[in-house]
Amino acid sequence: MTVRGADYKRKKNDAYQTPPEAVAPLLATISFSERVCDPCSGKGNILRVLKAKGHLVGGGDITRGYDFLLHKFRWPGHDVVTNPPFGGRSGKTAVAFVKRALEVTAPEGKVAMLLPVDFDSGGSREIIFGMCPHFSAKIILLNRIRWFRNQSGSTNHAWYVWNHKSNQNPPIILYAKQEFK
Numbered sequence: 001m002t003v004r005g006a007d008y009k010r011k012k013n014d015a016y017q018t019p020p021e022a023v024a025p026l027l028a029t030i031s032f033s034e035r036v037c038d039p040c041s042g043k044g045n046i047l048r049v050l051k052a053k054g055h056l057v058g059g060g061d062i063t064r065g066y067d068f069l070l071h072k073f074r075w076p077g078h079d080v081v082t083n084p085p086f087g088g089r090s091g092k093t094a095v096a097f098v099k100r101a102l103e104v105t106a107p108e109g110k111v112a113m114l115l116p117v118d119f120d121s122g123g124s125r126e127i128i129f130g131m132c133p134h135f136s137a138k139i140i141l142l143n144r145i146r147w148f149r150n151q152s153g154s155t156n157h158a159w160y161v162w163n164h165k166s167n168q169n170p171p172i173i174l175y176a177k178q179e180f181k
């Protein structure tokens with residue numbers, strides 16, 4: 001996840017917590033399996049929303065000694081929903097998170113990642129978007145996420161969804177008008 005805005009200070013590990021309103025449009029559109037993980041769960045904002053919807057949730061975070069990029073196991077039957085660390089201007093950590101999440105959820109899970117709205121436009125990212133048969137939906141948030149009270153950022157975001165069971169690329173594109181407090 002990347003946050004831009006004149007008054008925003010960079011946070012270590014991109015520790016920006018996702019407001020619950022940003023998760024609602026995803027859950028209104030995509031159904032997830034009973035078990036869902038956020039592998040960089042921070043303060044657990046996404047997991048709380050999923051739990052309230054009846055999912056069994058699990059999480060970890062580098063600040064608690066868990067490094068998802070070094071994770072060696074698969075999570076069959078689990079889906080991944082997260083707002084990953086971005087990794088500087090190039091977004092290379094976010095790309096690594098998408099690739100790792102696709103590996104651990106294979107062969108039948110779903111992955112949803114909250115990322116900048118133009119994240120799929122980089123030529124080097126075709127491997128996870130245009131060339132990936134499992135990239136199945138992009139949900140564009142029409143209102144900017146408020147990461148901090150009384151401050152709006154200058155980056156627009158979208159949920160990107162991959163589904164191992166689907167080979168329906170090109171993906172569907174949806175627009176969500178969600179108000180942020």
Ligand SMILES: C[S@@+](CC[C@H](N)C(=O)[O-])C[C@H]1O[C@@H](n2cnc3c(N)ncnc32)[C@H](O)[C@@H]1O
Binds near residue numbers: 019066067083
């Ligand atoms: C943008 S925050 C999102 C937190 C939470 N997923 C949410 O949406 O509210 C990114 C989180 O990734 C964690 N993180 C960074 N690198 C990580 C890694 N390699 N493995 C696990 N967590 C990591 C950070 O500590 C931070 O909590």
